[in-house]
Amino acid sequence: MKKLISLSLAAAMTVSLTACGGSQPAETTAAGAAADATTAAAAEGSAEGTFKIGVIGPLTGPAATYGLAVQNGADLAVKEINAAGGVNGMMLENKAEDDEHDPEKSVNAYNTLKDWGMQMLVGPTTSKPCIAVAAEAATDNLFQITPSGSAVECVANDNVFRVCFADPDQGTASAKYIGENKLATKVAIIYDSSTEYSSGIRESFVKEAANQGLEVVADEAFTADSNTDFSVQLDKAKEAGAELVFLPIYYQEASVILKQASDKEFAPVFFGCDGMDGILSVENFDTSLAEGLMLLTPFSATEEGSKKFTSDYVAAYGDEPNQFAADSYDAVYAIAAAIEQSGATPDMSISDLCEAMKGAMTEISIDGLTGAGMTWAATGEPNKAPKAVKIVNGAYEMQ
Amino acid sequence: MSFLSYLINGISLGSIYAIIALGYTMVYGIARMLNFAHGDIIMVGGFAIFTIVSTLNLPPLLGILVAVVVCTLLGVTIERVAYKPLRGASSLAVLITAIGVSYLLQNVALLIFGSNARQFTSVITVPNLKLAGGKLSISGVTIVTILSCILIMVGLLLFINKTKTGQAMLAVSEDTGAATLMGIDVNRTIATTFAIGSALAAIAGALLCSTYPSLTPYTGSMPGIKAFVAAVFGGIGSIPGALIGGVLLGVIENLSKAYISSQLSDAIVFSVLIIVLLVRPTGILGKKITEKV
Numbered sequence: 207m208k209k210l211i212s213l214s215l216a217a218a219m220t221v222s223l224t225a226c227g228g229s230q231p232a233e234t235t236a237a238g239a240a241a242d243a244t245t246a247a248a249a250e251g252s253a254e255g256t257f258k259i260g261v262i263g264p265l266t267g268p269a270a271t272y273g274l275a276v277q278n279g280a281d282l283a284v285k286e287i288n289a290a291g292g293v294n295g296m297m298l299e300n301k302a303e304d305d306e307h308d309p310e311k312s313v314n315a316y317n318t319l320k321d322w323g324m325q326m327l328v329g330p331t332t333s334k335p336c337i338a339v340a341a342e343a344a345t346d347n348l349f350q351i352t353p354s355g356s357a358v359e360c361v362a363n364d365n366v367f368r369v370c371f372a373d374p375d376q377g378t379a380s381a382k383y384i385g386e387n388k389l390a391t392k393v394a395i396i397y398d399s400s401t402e403y404s405s406g407i408r409e410s411f412v413k414e415a416a417n418q419g420l421e422v423v424a425d426e427a428f429t430a431d432s433n434t435d436f437s438v439q440l441d442k443a444k445e446a447g448a449e450l451v452f453l454p455i456y457y458q459e460a461s462v463i464l465k466q467a468s469d470k471e472f473a474p475v476f477f478g479c480d481g482m483d484g485i486l487s488v489e490n491f492d493t494s495l496a497e498g499l500m501l502l503t504p505f506s507a508t509e510e511g512s513k514k515f516t517s518d519y520v521a522a523y524g525d526e527p528n529q530f531a532a533d534s535y536d537a538v539y540a541i542a543a544a545i546e547q548s549g550a551t552p553d554m555s556i557s558d559l560c561e562a563m564k565g566a567m568t569e570i571s572i573d574g575l576t577g578a579g580m581t582w583a584a585t586g587e588p589n590k591a592p593k594a595v596k597i598v599n600g601a602y603e604m605q
Numbered sequence: 606m607s608f609l610s611y612l613i614n615g616i617s618l619g620s621i622y623a624i625i626a627l628g629y630t631m632v633y634g635i636a637r638m639l640n641f642a643h644g645d646i647i648m649v650g651g652f653a654i655f656t657i658v659s660t661l662n663l664p665p666l667l668g669i670l671v672a673v674v675v676c677t678l679l680g681v682t683i684e685r686v687a688y689k690p691l692r693g694a695s696s697l698a699v700l701i702t703a704i705g706v707s708y709l710l711q712n713v714a715l716l717i718f719g720s721n722a723r724q725f726t727s728v729i730t731v732p733n734l735k736l737a738g739g740k741l742s743i744s745g746v747t748i749v750t751i752l753s754c755i756l757i758m759v760g761l762l763l764f765i766n767k768t769k770t771g772q773a774m775l776a777v778s779e780d781t782g783a784a785t786l787m788g789i790d791v792n793r794t795i796a797t798t799f800a801i802g803s804a805l806a807a808i809a810g811a812l813l814c815s816t817y818p819s820l821t822p823y824t825g826s827m828p829g830i831k832a833f834v835a836a837v838f839g840g841i842g843s844i845p846g847a848l849i850g851g852v853l854l855g856v857i858e859n860l861s862k863a864y865i866s867s868q869l870s871d872a873i874v875f876s877v878l879i880i881v882l883l884v885r886p887t888g889i890l891g892k893k894i895t896e897k898v
Contacts, residue, residue, distance in 0.1 A: 439862075
C-alpha cells in the first residue's frame, strides 16, 4: 500500500514538474536573464527585477472560501500593480500554496514557497496555521503580512504584520465606535463565555467602554451548551434599560437572540463584530428581525470605494469578494507601499529585505478597501478607523 | 415584576423538560432501561415540522401531526431493531446501544440537513398576554407550553389508571414475570410505551423549537440530558415525579441565571441534583426499593 502511494506521488510530481517545465520554459529563462540583469544593474543603482510574494491559505477543504478569497485578492492586486508599471519599475510575482487550514501543512506550504524563491509572504489566512508559520518565518527573518490571522499570537514576532484587527481590538474598536457616534450610553453585553473569540472581545470592550463613558448595565454570558435560551439574559438587559446590546458572538446564536428579543418586544440597537457577518444567510431567518442591526466589518462589497474592486474581482474570478479578499488585496498594496518607502530591491537577502520592510511598514499610510489612512505600529497591529454597517432593507449599508 | 417573568419563563422551560422527562421515566419504569436516544427523537420531530411547515409551506397543525407520526414510528422501530434483541442482555449493553442510536440519529440528521443552524418558524400563533398594565408580558408560546404540559400529564395519568393498556403497563413495571404469567403481552406493552414516549417527544420538539427557535442536529441532546436529570430528580419511574422534577429544574435554572450567574446556571442545576440524590437517593417522589433477601 505504502509503495503504491509513494509511486503515485512520485508520478504526480513528475507530471507536475513536466507541466511546469513544459508550459513556461521561456518565462523561466526570461526571469533568469532578468535576475542576472538586475544583479548587474543593481551595481549601477537602477532598480529592475521581480519580488516573489508567497500566499498561503486553505484552497481546499471546509475553510476554502477564505483561502481562495485571499489568493484571488492578492492576485488581483499584483496584476493591477504590475499593469501600472510595478513598484519603482520592479514587478511583483505571486504564487499561492494550499494549507487546508492545517498548521502542519501550512509549514509545508511555507517550505515549498521558499524553494520557489519566496521573498515575502502574504498569509497564512487562518489563525492557527499563521501562528505555526510565524515561528518559521521568524527563524528565517522573512517579511510576513497576514491578511486575516486575527489571533493575538499571530503577530507576536516583529517580522509579522497584519491587515485585519486582532480579536481583542474588535472590542476596543466597537466601544470606540459606539462612544464616538453616541449610539447609546447604557449598554448590555451578551457573550459566549466558552469561546476565546467572544470572551476576548468582551473583555477589551468592557475596558474601553469605561473610557468612552459607556455604562455596562448588564454583562451576561452563555456557553456552547446553553446557546438556545437567551430569555433571562434579554430580560436582564431590558430590565436594566439597555439602549444597545453588544453581541460579540457568531451569527447563528445572534439570529436566535434577535428572534427572542422581538418576541419580548425588546428593541434596542444590536451591535456585533465580524462574527455577525453572515446573519442574513441563516436558513429560514426572517431578515426583517435584523433590520437596524449594526456590525463592525472592514469591508462591504457595495460601498462606493470598493465598487471598482468588486466589479474587477467578479470579472476575474466569478465570485463576489468578501472581507478576506479585501484584506489580502490591501496586504499586497501595503507591501508595494513599503517597498517604495524603503527602496528595497529584489537582490537583497531575505533578512535584509525584511529589516528594510519592517522599518518602512511603520512609516507608510495606505487608503485600502478595509480602511482609509491605514498605518501600522512596530508590533504589527494595524491602525485604522473601524467601519460599521447597518442592515437596511435586508442589505448592508455603510455608515 | 421581573421576578414573576423569570419564574414564568422557568416554569415554561420546566414544562418542556417535564414532557421530555415523561419519555425517560415511562420507558425506565417499564423496560428498566435508559433510552438515551430520546433527546434525539425530539430533534427528529423538530426537523419533521420544519420540513412540513417551512420547506413545503403546509399548515403548522399538519406539521405537528406528521412529526408525531414520524416520531412514533421511529421510536417503535428503534425499540424493535436496537433494544428488543437485547432484552435479556445486561443493562450496560442496552445503555451503550442507546448511546449508539443517539449518535446514529444525530449523524444521519447531519448528513441530510447539514450542520448549519436553521431558524425555526414558531408553530404556535397565540398572541402575547399582557398583565399589570403591560409591565408583565407572557409570550403565547409560554402559555401554550404550560397548558400542554398539564393536559398531557392529566391525560397520561387517566390513561394509565383507567385503561386496560395502562393497567398492563403498571403491571409490567411492577413485575414483568408475574405480568407475563397473567397473560399480558410484555413486548407489546413495551412497544406501546415507546410509541407514547416518542409521540410526546414530537410535541416536546414542537414546543422546544417554538420557544428557542434554533434547529440543528444537536438541538435535542442538551434538553435530553436536562430532562433525564429532571426524571432522576423527581424520581425515575414516577409520572408526577417527572412533572415536579422538570418544573423545579426549569425554575432553578432560570432563577440562578437571573440572580446568581448566567455562566454558572448549569453548574448550579447539577449541584442541586447531587444534593437531592445525597439526601433522597431515589429522587423526590421515587419509591423506596427494599431488596428482599
